[in-house]
Amino acid sequence: MESSKVIHAFYNDDEIVLDAVKSVKADGHHIEEVFCPFPVHGLDKAMGLAPTKLAITAFFYGITGLSVAIWMTNYMMIQDWPQDIGGKPSFSWAENMPAFVPIMFELTVFFAAHLMVITFYMRSRIWPFKKAENPDPRTTDDHFLMEIPVHNNVEELTALLEKTGAVEINVVDKH
Template sequence: MSTTKIVYGLYADDDDLMNGVKAFNDKGIAINEVYTPFPVHGLDKALGLKKTRISDAAFIYALYGVSIGITVTWYIMNHDWAQNIGGKPSYSWVDNFPAFIDPMFELMVFCAAHMMSLTFFVRNKMYPGAPAQNPDPRTTDDKFLMEFVTQDVESVKQLLIETGVEEITVKDA
């Protein structure tokens, strides 16, 4: 039988939550997860979260969109159906580059936005049919929840009470 438990501490106010996070960090007790109804300023630093690499993914997706834009404009205007439009030469993509900036920009934004949305859903395991990960639905309304995976339940509960927790729930891990 495992003695590891999951402890949930429900707070009513974000200031109490931040004080709780600082108190647990000072005691060296690891916080597994924090659920909030809105972004709390400074919570990421207080939890020690690393910088996300999502901006790197956005840049790669934007480059993919630009490369599609370059390929499509070259193929349509120079290779497949070359036409003399406004006196522009149909034999050279480089000579007509300024006319192709708009479609390349549009495809860059389109690819970056749509692929970032897909990345967000996959990264957060929010695909269709995925089980809900939120342990308490009140955190989507007005409550703040800290989650601990610990074997020392009593010390976590005591510190939660000291930091002004509203409700404590203990479950088997």
């Protein structure tokens, strides 16, 4: 069955694979995935992927951290156990806010960083002890792999990929 087959085109340079992606997309073919040993700047745009909304998520995580810091400093230092430290009584949170700025900053960064890591792992479906999904171990070392679905056009795709500089082209069953 042709529809379960894909072409794996290997490249050995990031600029060559970027140009190849542009050529394949311009020719009207769908690229399933590109596996790279390191991030390639501009590859997401060349593949036509939608921009990520992770920055918005980071902002809301930071706001959550700031809110927790404000609540925590108010509860601990003003309501629960007010203390006269260095002659500065704790009558209100607003009067003592300058002393709480480092705590607010650190918790903002802490929440944003830690929750972003968790969000990234969940969004990427990278779970602890998950088996690697890359189709060839060379993609973690020095090769780039473009995966294109086959629809009775093996010869056409092979000719196009050879023209774009692929060093190896294989037709494999997708599992």
